[in-house]
Amino acid sequence: MTPEEKAPGTPPDWDSDWAAWAAAAKAEYPRAQSALMPFLHRVQARDGWLRPEALDAAARYLELPRQYVESVVSFYSLFRTEPTGHRTIHVCVSLSCALAGSDALLHNLEETLGIRVGQTTPDGSYTLLEAECLAACDLAPACQVNLRYVGPVPPERFQTLLEEEVPTREEA
Template identity: 50%
Template sequence: MLSERAQSDIRALRARYPVAQSALLPALLRAQEELGWVPPEALAEVARLLDLPVEVVAEVASFYTLIFTEPVGRHVVQLCTNVSCLLSGAEEVRRRVEERLGIRAGQTTPDGRVTLLAVECLAACDQAPCAIVDEQRYGPLTPEAAVRLVEELP
């Protein structure tokens, strides 16, 4: 499933660390970079390449919201719904973005353009309410700015 190049990159990551677990998150991100998400077959491949039990790899993959274990749209919008963001208006941001996209958090638009996720703290509480769109962080967001952000995604 993973290309020779990706497999080779993951082997190189493994060689960089004294223990395989340390290479796990970057290896999963490398798999995701290639496939857009990390399906069960890729989890198994990462486990084989790092010589780790597949259960360990699956646990780590499901723990981090940056690792997608379900197919996602071309763009992923992650809205923080943790306490600092909630207190700064994240609920209204989420409501307005859901309304604009016509989906609820956890869903993908029917055209496959945007996946919207409600996630835990993005470690940017000083920028609350905030979001990560693909790999870029935005905040503090007004509901209007958040709607504009998703409207402008190609």
């Protein structure tokens, strides 16, 4: 049974959840080789990041070499191999957003949260990341909180990102 099929609030049973997700991902596409990334997305959506044991599970249940799993995970910027905060803030820094002040916005967030880009606040509330073009230049400076668009966020209105009514990972 995949975690989605269980009663809400059922605590994670890590290994059997991973096995169920792997089986579901394999069945979802015409060829099983396409299952790895959908599997990783499911794990990360719940756990917030891809812990080493989850990558072991990917290798085991999808019958792939562990190094292969690692090589795929390391290629894609959305896959995280470190714990992330309840809210992951992506600030787009590509040209249109930069013209609208995305660097000052990032700076304000760094100052307020007391962390640098790439880091998570010690209390685990926020992870602050740069994003390359989010395809939302009409919302410049554009951001995402847990992959939900927020924008435009002018630098002086950085607080919006911390208060925004976007569900945390656990609530989503």
